[in-house]
Amino acid sequence: MFERMLIGRIENRVTVGLVSFVLIMVFLGWAAINEGGRMQAFQVMEEARSIEQGAMSFAANCTSCHGLDGRGLAGKGPALNNPQFFGHDFFPEITRQISTLNTEKTLITTERNDAATTDARKAEIDARITEIDSEIATLNADREAQIPDLIAKGYDPARFNRLTNLGWVGTRDSFVLTTLIHGRPVSVNYWPQPMAAWSQTAGGPLRMDQLEDITAYIINWDKGDEWTLDDLYAVQQFALEPVDGAPLEEQIRILQESGGVLPEKVGTNVQEIVANLAEFTGDPVRGDALYHGGQTSQFGNTLACSGCHIQATNGTGPMTDGTLTRASTERLNESQFAGYTAEQYLIESIVNPAAYIVPGYSNVMLATFGDQLSYQDLADLLAYLETTG
Amino acid sequence: MSVLPFPSFLDDVKEKGLKKAVFELVDESVERLTAGMNIADLREAIRGEPASRKPNPRLQPHADGFWLHMRPSYFHADMTGLYPTFRLGWLSTYLVFFETITGILLMVWYTPSPEVAYANMLNILSNVPMGQFVRDLHRLGAEAMVLIVSLHMVRTYFTGSYKKPRQFTWFTGLILLAITGFLSFSGYLLPWDQLALWAVTIGASMIEATPPQIVGDNLNLLVRGGPDIAANGLLRFYLLHVLALPALLFVFTGVHYYKVIVHGHSLPPKKENIGEDTAKRVPLDKRVYFIPDVLTSEIMWIAVTTLVLTVLCIWFYDAPLEHHADPQVTPLGTTAPWYFLWIQGALKLGDKVFWGIIFPGLILGLLAVWPYLDVTPSRRYAHRRFAISFFLGLISFVTILSYMGLAKFGVATSPDSEIMHELTFPPAHSHVGKLLPVPYEQLVTGMYTTRQSEGDDADVSSIVNAFNEELNLAYSGTIVSPGGTAATLGAGIQDVLSSQHLEVSSINFRSVPSDAPELKKVLDFMAEEIHHNDDYLVNGWGAIVISQNQSNLKRVDLIISWDEVELENGQPVLDANGQPVIATDADGNPIRRFNTSHVFIHEDALYFSH
Missing domain, CATH: 1.10.760.10 (Cytochrome c-like domain)
Structure with a gap:
């Protein structure tokens, strides 16, 4: 019955084939129109799942030094869930003023070193430099007075960006990932346990994709402009820097x-x-x-x-x-x-x-x-x- | 006088006028392309009219054209209907090309290396326009191909078409079935996800069972490219998948179809006298010409098939992609692909060598030589009661074995682990652990107990309070927890969570908020499952502990706690009353056990959209 009605006659077969073909094209067009949105949604979902996976690995491997909440453990490991780690400046106005003063100081110092500068001008410049130094000192003192407990814990508000402090020129993601891959070779000098190399490439236990997941999880702590001083106070241990400290x-x-x-x-x-x-x-x-x-x-x-x-x-x-x-x-x-x-x-x-x-x-x-x-x-x-x- | 120094189209235009000249040019081109049919011929053919010129131009493409020289110019009218072929052979052929084309598209975006293969998949899904669609088509097409090729074999068996003179055609068909299975299976590994790694590990471990041991060991090494499947193994499977197996498939497809043409398509059994083969002797009034009847039919079938696959892939089917392959983590309930489940089921019957290698070998071997064993001349159903019963029996047996191959059959996993798995397993095929699809906002931070699901809604707060008090009482038995010193069940919970890197400062269970019905459902499910297994999980309860881990990430810990029972072969020992025997410590007190598992759920993970 079905056979005779639908496909027994050639014109029916041609019709069924043509309709199918047109429908395929319509559906493909529909899918193509929605494809951009779908890809974007997939990206978001995939990043979310990467963070979930990273959270699992972080809990299992990282919390014993960096703390269950990533805020570090005093004397054991530095905080990652930390405004300083993400370079948040709580006193941008003071930073701006100090930076302006420093710029001025550089300019007049250059002028002072110029052979053509008169002695009178030199004396003027010297006076201004003294003034600038004292203004900067006041600004610094102001800033430090607002967070005295944190200074005692090793936080320096003038050096609010961990990556800048280290002279890291790459992205924050690459900083985390690189640290995970190779560990911190010198950290044995200033932490009881050194940061080990976690990647299989470097002899550690984890695969690259796992390290990428952990990176996604750590970066997910970033609150951008929404960091509060409470977050800073919650930090149990700030990062130590090997540059100034002797072994x-x-x-x-x-x-x-x-x-x-x-x-x-x-x-x-x-x-x-x-x-x-x-x-x-x-x-x-x-x-x-x-x-x-x-x-x-x-x-x-x-x-x-x-x-x-x-x-x-x-x-x-x-x-x-x-x-x-x-x-x-x-x-x-x-x-x-x-x-x-x-x-x-x-x-x-x-x-x-x-x-x-x-x-x-x-x-x-x-x-x-x-x-x-x-x-x-x-x-x-x-x-x-x-x-x- | 020619316009150009040689005869040209311009001369035609000059001579005949533009319209006529262009029409003749197009008409001639069409005739060349079709190797014999001009526009008028095609038009007549499509309209179902008889050919108006002699000799019949519809036979010309079969004689002069490359593609159609492989196809007969006419078929026997008795086999052009849906029965007896169901177009399964044609659809198998179409799927070979379909898989080749979609496969080549995927190859463009794929590198066979464990370092990047999975990232390639994510890229195909998130960054290649229509990438997911093509991957879905390729995967679904592969499953469809295994199914259709199998059905093609079943049909051939039932119509007795394997009988003389088509024994060898059947044999090559069986080889094609095997190649199709291996092609599909070798493609399984390429995404390098958990599903891939473990399904293929199971498959490869069967190869390892090949006797004698030295052969098995070396075959295993050869296939895996090392003791475990890694970079070498992936590359081998890739090359098998894109080179060796397709090459074999094309060769045997050629042989198979050549044999089909040489012997003709066998007619329905009742259309022939017993013992006769009249497929090649087609009377004039029984001839159905390829052009246009069979050709339109074939094109219609592939259009419909493509439409079905397209609709399924756009709206109903997504090729599975699990977490990145991890040799360290064996997922619970790993199975082979469905078409190899029967072997996995057979393995549960006993000896690995016999059931894993010899038994499937015997079945394939028996099928291969079957046409030479079953030499009875009649193809009529009524005369083949034994052969048909035997084959139906075989199909039933393989179906039962396939069912036995499922993870839920005969694999002893403790109920607590089973429940954890049911709740938390990552998306696999179209399933996902019951906890994951709970909407993010319904994962309200707090501690919840399955006790809530056991009582009346009205008593919820008193039930939960009683539970909190119970947890704070000194416990008389032994609490087995990682800390090992818990004096109360509450401290036991803290211990267990702490071993999973979660600090809980105080134990304070509460009832599930009314605006979190999905969370309540999960709790109910957990309670029900614990209740179902109360001969193992004696006095058992479950707990869900939800905590905020990052601003957009929650952590959900599941705990099941129960009194340990005496076990024998993984089954609880029952006393005379049919009650489980509770295990006791040295002081004769019960032993309290905990199992725990946790997942993280991100706001944007969207498991609930599955």
Whole structure:
């Protein structure tokens, strides 16, 4: 019956085929029109499920150091569910003001270093710089006064972005993923348990897709503009940074040797350093080792001055040989160093390298040595430099 | 005088006028393309009119054209209806091309490496326009192909078409059936999800059972490309799927169809005298010409089939994609694809070598040589009572074995784990754990107990309060929890959750809010399942603990707690009254057990749209 009615006659077959074909095209068109929306919805759904999977892995693998709620565990691991981790600035107005002041300071400092600037103008600029410094200090103090407990817990409102602090130039996703893949090789120095390499690529237990899920989960903590100070107060442990801290064992060694008292850092005040340095006798052999990176400073920092100051050739910086001679015969003759001793000039060049740039070189030397050297370290370095003639 | 230095179309235009010249050009082109039929011939054919010129131009494409030289120019009228072929052979052929085309489209977006295969799938689904549709078509088409090829074989058996002289045609058909099965199966692994990995692991482990052991071990290594399926295994399955098996399929399709043409399509059994084969002797009045009758019929059938697949794939069917393959996590209730379930069922009958290798081998072997064993001349149904009964018996047996292959048959899983699985399993085919589709806003933070589902709605608050008090009482038996020192059931719950990295500061159960009916349904389901298994889950209750994990992510913990019973072979030991025997600790007190499982549910995960 069906057969005869519908498909027994050729015109019926042609009709059924044509109708089917037209319907296919209509339905395909309908599906195509909705395809954009469908793909978008799928993307959203897939990201949500990735976060769910990441949550499972995070609970099982990460919570013992980073806390059940991701807010870190004091002394164990840093918070990820943390405004600082996502670079949220709670005091954008103060940040803006400080930034404006710093810009001004840079501009007038350049003007001051210009040979054409008159002495009267220089005096004016010096006064303004003092003023700016004090304004910045007030702003900083204001900011810190608003969150005193957090400062004590290791939060620095001036350094509100974890990634900037680390000098990370990639995205936050890549920061998390990279950390998960390779772990933190040096973290053993400042955490009881180092951040292990979690990827199978690096010998860990997890697959890439699992790490991507965990990344999605961690990034999902970001509240954007909706972070509150409560979130900041809830943080149990802020991130530590390896850059300034000496390796743990080195610090312990120094503590033991000095009978429990850490040596003083020299800081950046040249007058004060010169005064205090009189008590110390330099050892040129240790100074040599410090200079060439063979030994670390008493705070565990490798100085490696010789990386830039090559022995007998001018490199990134002036050559090592003849440092003292050049200081006393060339630099001290310049008007701005009136009243300086060669030693004073060298000290200033080490702790505050931007104060004077030798013609032909640029301002690339780090200004952190005041924090890395003890008086003994500095005395040894100077003793060594005296031997270079 | 020619317009150009050689005779050209322009001369025609000049001579005959534009309209006539263009028509003649088109007409001639059509005639060349069809290898013999011009526009008027086609028109007549489609209108069902007899050919108006001699010799019959509708025979010309069979003689001169490549594609139609493979097709007979006329068929026997008795086999052009729906019966006896049901067009199954033609649809099988169509699906081969259908799968080839959709498969090539998918190949463009796919890399056979465990590192990226799954990400490729997600990309196809979320970023390739109509990617999901083509994948659905390919997957559904593959399932349809297995089904249609199987039905084609069943039909051939029932009409006795395998009998002399078509024994070898049947044999090649059986090879095509096997290739179709393996093609479909080898495609299973490619998405590199849990479904893929574990279904194929089961399949490969059958190969491993091949005796003697040295052969099995090496076959297994050869197929998996290592002790476990990984990058090598995936690449092998991919190459099998896109190269080796299709090549074999095309070759045997050629042989099979050649044999069909050589012997002619067998007629319905009652149309022939017993022992005769008159398929090739078609009287003039019984001839149905390929053009236009059979051709329109075939095109109509593929149009209808494509329409059905299109409708199904747009509105009703999505090819499954589970979580990323994870060799560390064996999902509960893994099964082979449906067309191999019968082997999985057979494996539950006993010896792996016999039921997994020899038995399927015997069945295929028997089918392969069947035409040479069954040499009775008659193809009439009435004369083949034994053969037809035997085959119906075989179909029933395979169906029963397939049922036995299902996960729910004969696999001992403890009821508590089974209930957890029922509630939380990730989307697989069209199913998903009962908890996941609960709308996000109905997952209200708090602790809920199945006790609520056991009592009257009016008493809910007193039931829940009583439960809270019970949890705070000192427990007289032994509580088996990860901490091991819980003195109250409440502390036991805290212990259990803590082992799953969830801190709960206090135990405070509450009743399910009235605006969370879906959550209540899950709780009811849990209560019902615990009740059904009360010979194992004695004095059992379940709990659901919902907590906010991130601003758009909730965590749901499930707990089942019960008094341990004595077990024998995984079954509870019953006393004289048919009651389970409760296990006791050294002091003769009951032993309290906990099982727990948890999932995270994101606001946008949309499980409920399934």
